[in-house]
Amino acid sequence: MHRRTALSVSTALLLAAPLLSACSGQARPGTAAVVGGERITTSALQAQVNEVRAAQNRTGQAAAELIAGTPNLERQKLDAMLQSRIIDKMAKTAGISVSAKEIEDERKAYVEENKGTEQFEALLLQKGAMAPGQVDRFLRDRVLLTKLTAKYGNGKLEEPARTAAKALHIEVNPRYGSFDVQQIKLGAGETPWITQRTRPEQAPAGA
Template sequence: MHRRTALSVSAALLVAAPLLSACSGETRPGTAAVVGGERITTSALQDQVNDVRTAQNRSEQAAQLVASTPNLERLKLNKMIQLRVLEKAAKDAGISVSTKEVEDFREDAGQDGGARKLEQRALAQKIPLAPGQIDNDIRFTLLFGKLSERFGKEAVLAPLAKASDALHITVNPRYGDWDVKQIALGDGETAWITQRTRPEQAPAGA
């Protein structure tokens, strides 16, 4: 139920978002992306990046962890947008995840080594998580699992495509363009993440 798959989706994307672009055509300062008419600010994105870097620098493998994630800003922005697409698709389908479900999943995931081990594994993922970001990642996992269970592994592409299209996603050119076919920032590096059965486990081949 909780395994995520690499997705490839064909959908049309409406491109102009007044919140992202000023009248001059330049990107509005302080905006990383606009999703569903709501801004993801560069400060909110930087907060996520800083939290990860702080956690990485506390690790005994600090240099290796930092060096392995040179494009952390783009990876984090990609995941932030994907979560909003997933939330939209889940809401449209009448699917939700409770706080208790997140807590139960986290408890189960932390049985192998406890909370500290869970945090270490989350930090070592391809898209690293600071301790305070783990619950959101679990929520992502559970929402995607429920959506896949409702529609099936192949048919789940349809509600995700519909949600992505409806949200009219635009991204600050500094971070790239939103690729609707991949539901991701378009360079192949940040395609819809091959998900894990547990958030502390890195995907195969990562």
Template sequence: MHRRTALSVSAVLLAAAPLLTACGSEPRPGTAALVGGERITTAAVQSQVKDVRAAQNRSPQGPALIQATAGLERHKLERMIQLALLERAAKDAGVEVSTKEIEDERKAKLQQAGGAEQLEAAALQQAVLAPDQIDADTRFRLLRDKLYDHYGSQDKAVEALRRTAERLRIELNPRYGSWDPQQIGLGDKGSPWITQKTRADQAPAGA
């Protein structure tokens, strides 16, 4: 399984850019979204989609998995925006997740799943994650859970995340739909992500 550090995850997802729109209401070419002025590129989103599709094509359940994830590009963009929000909210709250914590979580889940092959299969089927995306997803969940602990409840943490999103201002390329500030996700068919804290008996990857 490939590893990614916390810094490399953030660097891949976001790159500086001045505006989502070049002129009028036309989206700036190559921009999927802006989070606090930081650009998430369509290329970064499509790269994540490509990795998942490649993993699905290697799976015996490939055709069924692909059919069940028709909205994969929107899902990946949504997750990238949410991770950016979590990173900022965690920084504001003085909450950190170390590389060692991610590695320890990976080791625990490898043991729980029975090995790397089983973990990767479960992550792909249950959370639509390619092998290289598991560590980023682990960071996502650890940051989320630490924010819940920091604020003392899930509801208070969610309100803090909403305030963070409002302050940063999410600008979305219209091709991906709209941003729902209440759900902290993409409007219409956005996927839920705010769940109870991870327990030892939960799925090996994903929210």
């Protein structure tokens, strides 16, 4: 079984650029972020948040604990959306692509390691605040990160990530936090962008 990266979906690679602010200094209404000149709308962000809350509520007795453990879910989901776009940019720059078969193979490996689809999806919800409908994007990111690591070297993705973030001219609506340019992350998150683990169940809570 090949090694795979841990669940690390709560942080993004971000670098500020003056795209959100209008002449008045206020963010454009309905915009959560701008990435590569394209908007991430607040409605798209809220849809992801609603998916996660609905999935959490379906867990029965665990629902209250899961909800209480994700008080900043909007920021967390925006982090993940931005991270995915930066991974895509890194992959494009490196000439790396991913096929449907590779994503499906990654899914099968995770399902096998976690003893079933239900257990795998429950882990993603618990550790990554990710609803079942968001799993495909997670798997795509995992495959691309594995290929990027093979190209640049283990633990050497930070500089290509900064380069990608700069090229995308990302800016986030201030209501969701501020940029830490050196750490390349949004808000006050403490988890490094990329961590390596042998199995997803070893990921820290809130990763």
